[in-house]
Amino acid sequence: MKKIYISLLAMSLAFTSCQDYLEEENLSNVTTEDFYTTATGYESLLNANYSQLRDIYGSEPWLFSAGTDMYAEGRNAEPVGLSQYTELNSSSDGVALLYDECYEAIQIANMAVYYSDLTEQTSELQSQLGQIKYLRANAFFLLVQTYGDVSLVTDYIQEPVLEFSRTPAEEVYSFIISELEEALTMVNDGAYDGHVNRRAVQHLLAKVYLTRGYESFGNNTDFSTAATYADAAIGGESLTIPFEELWMPDNGMNSETIFSVQYDDASVTADPTDLGNQQAYYFGSYLGGSEVAGDAPYRSYTLCPTSYAIDLFEQGDERWDATFMIEVFDRYFDYYDVEDHSTLEVTHYFEPKWYANNDTYMTDYIAAHPDVEYHEYGTYDASVNPNLDYETIIVKKFDDPDAPFSASSSTRDIILARLGETYLIAAEAYLQAGDEATGLARLNEVRQRAGVADATLAEFNLDYILDERGRELLGEYHRWFDLKRTGTLVERASMYHYLINENNFIGLNGNLKIVRPIPQTALDLNQNNDFEQNPAYE
Template structure:
């Protein structure tokens, strides 16, 4: 296979950015090659691999969430191709995000694997190699889900290569599974402390086999294998935290977190308005300008919850109040500083669907309200409302009361895999492996923690599991992949996103726009003109 890849012309930048990242540690100003052969130098190179996660997940959320049944634009437009599909093409805004950042992560991993064969031999070297293989597999998994078959590169490349081949999706899955299987045998078996451990690998293997099971080349045993890996990752652990505790600020490394992208104040101190992540800035209305800094978080007013998303919760579901800031104080952050039961006057209330007229009257007569209090009736505070500030209900799960005002300032960790998700992966895998009884058991563990009645065997199908994933994982970066994996993207997005109709997915030659297009810049730079675009975009 040919050596690959400039992809978007970023190979030189990849190598430079790695060196820049390590320069602070390279006090002796030795060359990179010499530096990487030392224990400390190689550790810095491993850390550079973890840092690539920030570029993948810490920037735009649109490729993970846009154009689904749960989120839609509020007052601020999302990239129209990703959000609505009609304008989706190889040059669309944002369509290169995963392609660009995942290949940077892959090249950084390949650099580390190359130097792992030459560096100083240490007791933790095998574990570090396993961590790197997990990170490379994760990047390829994002690519193959998003674009289908892509170019495979496993070599260290120190000069631009402008000609590359496209491998099949099946070949990409084979590489992912090989990397993860090898990682599983070498990474730490200890608790999560920021590094990849065995449970993180097991969780990702479960998701990979689950996704592969739906593919035309999937094996008859993929779903049962996914279930086994999910159970291995669960390892008998119960969901002991309340949903509110799970998302309390400063509790990002709680016992249910399996793997996350790490942030803290010190890591972004050199440029705190740029080096943080954006997750807290989505999923809610605009809450004021810089003049309210310290009083309210920055919100972009896009990726707001749809009517459908809000309709999924019932009165007994503790995830409603733990997910949404349905009661807003005059100073938003007083919810955290003074407590939700502080008695402070309320400026906005977002009514849930189960409220009756009597409930509404009781609320406004028994709570302290500001003079300009606004009562947002159910059905009037979803994404489709695009008028004024505070008009859509805010998602509070990712709030960071210590962040500076701005879009990229959050120092909350971005949780990529956690135990509630693992239970739902197991439920889906068992269902598809024709074991609905065990599937129901895994799903009801999640529902029990939420305080809702257990599901019954007659309820259980893939739509029920997708609804449960919506309630449990709202705002987390899974939804587009969930709908694409299960073949429900067209159906659910066109039913529940106010800007999408089924015809929006119509592509060239009668193909549907399910896979995203290979970015045009990648095709233009590739001297191999036989590298095919995805069919819907030809």
Template sequence: MKKIIVSLSIALLTLSSCSDYIEEENLSYAENTEYLKASGFESLINANYSQLREIYGGEPWLFVAGTDLYAEGRNTEPIGVSQYTQLTSSSPNVDYLYKECYKAIQRANTAIYYSALTEKTATLNSRIGEIKFLRANAYFLLVQTYGGVTLDTEYHLSPVVSFNRNSAEEVYTFIIKELEESLSLLPTGAYTGRVTKRASQDLLAKVYLTRAYEKFGAAGDFATAAKYADDAIAGETLTLTYAALWLPTKVAADINKETIFSAQFSAASNTSPAQTTGGLPGTQITGNGQASYFSSYLGGSEVSGKAPYRTYNLLPTDYAIGLYEKGDTRWEGTFMTQTYTRYYDYYDVANKTGLAVTHFYVPKWMTDAELATYKLANPKTTIHLYGTYGAAKGLSSDYQTIPVRKFDDPIAPFATSATSPRTSTRDFVISRLGETYLVAAEAYLHTNPSTGLDRLNEVRRRAGVANATAGQFTIDYILDERAREMLGEYTRWFDLKRTGKLIERASLYNYNIKASNFDGANGEKKILRPIPQEALDLNQNKSYPQNPAYN
């Protein structure tokens, strides 16, 4: 399985537009004596963590587009990855995770190589465990997105110009081996920004759960996934309110007791020294772009400081909006259900008495009498009736669709355009305890439904809604619960693909998608994304296979 297969073609694909990465990290085909020192090796470890910002902080399309929860609004999404009708190996954005994950793998291979040569320190073993986790995470994203890919564990002192494709089964075997080896190396204790044993247990649960659905999955995968999920939960209940999970602070930090792993952002690392709030056009921004999606437009640069920039695409569908019931605290915790003249007054003004409400999005459970009372109290408010503010409806004016607020960053500079929306300094939460409960619930659905229902109902208990019943406990109900709990988090495409529900749900609830959109070559369905054409062109091994639907 271990082959010398990362090549000049991968290097060209992943580095051709990243000269600052080459210069800053000095990851060229040469020995680096700085990495032999403890301080230099630590900088190499930090470079591995920094790549998480590129994997998760930039494009959202391969994570969430083309699903049941988000659809195109006034601004155009990349049609191939969002609607499948023009999805080819050369489609825009299809190569994003391929490039960014192989950058991560190259950095990890370098760190593993130098770990045997560098100065011995008290933290060296834990650093090796961290790198194994980060490399496994990159491969997990790749294998879910593209299927079998090139497995490489080597640090290359000279380029290789031809590489082979490993099977998805081989990739999963490697990921599991890597993560299980990390468990004995990683520390326990509270999460402070570095990988812990708990993070590895959580990722192992997700890997085993995902492999369990594959034809090559092992008979015990669901049970093993449940075990690792419970290990990560470690008996901890969900004690924070849902609002507290996402409430932005004046400092750019999102680590709380339920955070298992995250990508770290800060103002110092995100922007040039001259960058200030209200950012100038042309200033390079490398922050977290998550807050810029999942809403209609809220105004132009003239309202900088009053409202965040929104791209006006990836809007919540009517289906997503309709999943919430009265009393579910995730409704207010997820959406900005009413806005003020200054959007950020929601966060900055403690006593909102007397503030003018500009827009109100009526929940599905509000009665006519309740709405009439609200209108009397807010006569100048624009009222958006339930059923009128989903993705398919919001194609004309600002604020026409309901804003997702859970990623808001009131201290972020105003983004300049849809091509440079990465202004937030908030961390990107990759894994958290609420999701781990839902991973356990899904795994136990196939092995011990009673226990699985208990895990799911812990999430519902925190949300303030009634327990689900045994009769309701199905994979569709779990997917609905994941939607309510995790709307806007970068998991939905993987959730639907994993459970075999991608075609069914995307075609039912995304107004731009029909089931026939998934029809590919040779009677195959476009479930996997295609291997990027540039990677195929640069590879001198011309027998490297493309995914079947794209041949």
């Protein structure tokens, strides 16, 4: 048995209900061992694996987004270590969250794998086990990208262990790929209903192979394999849903959604202000937290768009209006609740860059909306704003008009994989495999849906892909991993984040802070004297 520290939380399952996943069971008169050997019990164990996604993705998203080229702090301060790197160490705020939650997810998955040999053998068991293997592989993929070499634990540990070692990242990647390729033969091939299906596995396999292709131990066929899996996940489906419609609050289960963290109102009734997710809370301006619920959403004023993120968009790009709330009405949520917007009073307007030198446009707009506060281009990114309401441009794509007035209250699904990103994975994979023409065709599928001109072969390169990913995926939980994967984290964060320069990344003995440090809590409990911290850290 490989050894790893497993927290007490990982030793006790929390059966939190997920949409379409979990029905509560009364376990008071049955032992755990007996319960999991029944079909009903194993279904509950599967649901517990899905529930763990909420703990990984549902709270503070620093490890996914902070310290990049696209997001910086506004009114509320980010964790300085993760967002600016100068004070990044093993005890920094937020460093341990992904480590702890992913290993808890792995422990729960290992339990499910263990009981798969003991439970009632049903027609659904193979598919269920394939879903669990996917979820375990996803947790390891997050860990190996974030921390480098990590402990590869595949056994169900039934008592705490205080000694563990690190497995080389190359071996971890090999395990992830083997798990996913096995899962591909096990899961169902139907439409996405909230459970892992073949398309979800193909998408993740494409991303894993793409990521490994950049590593020193990557295989020379990784990029072409990534392209093949991405095309399989695309399956000939075009991007036909308008971008605005794609992100309407009640449209999370549209045909382009490949995999998501599931929520619904019923699943958070026990504590509606704490059991939801915080995606909407973090990616937007502060809009009046003291106002009456429903007049304005409560947001943290952190992870605000940088000037680079705002400048990515060009006139005519449908993603601009679909991503940002350009016109704010007197009651914010009337945007969703009132069909005829022409009758509504506009109180805030955020000027796009293509009108920045057009004084006539500004004069005419203010004349048409005499009560508007007109935010000129260049005055509403994260770097220039005082601590006032509505001072940064508002990311609206995650808005939840039905959420209670609190930070962790959104019951919108968190989209982890969708078809637009699959096309961009394919574009990047084909580019790196040397097939620029096919890669460009995949990227231009994304641009055509956005209503902008095709990119040309002359401008098609890795930087262009990263820019396109920024436009398409703003606020979705990919950016830090994108920059880390492509080796552009230091360059791009230093160039576009106003609080970061290249020296911020210099750590112990001149090593760069590319991977995050192993959390101090794990180090303190480890009795393996040969265990080493990542090179840039004490």
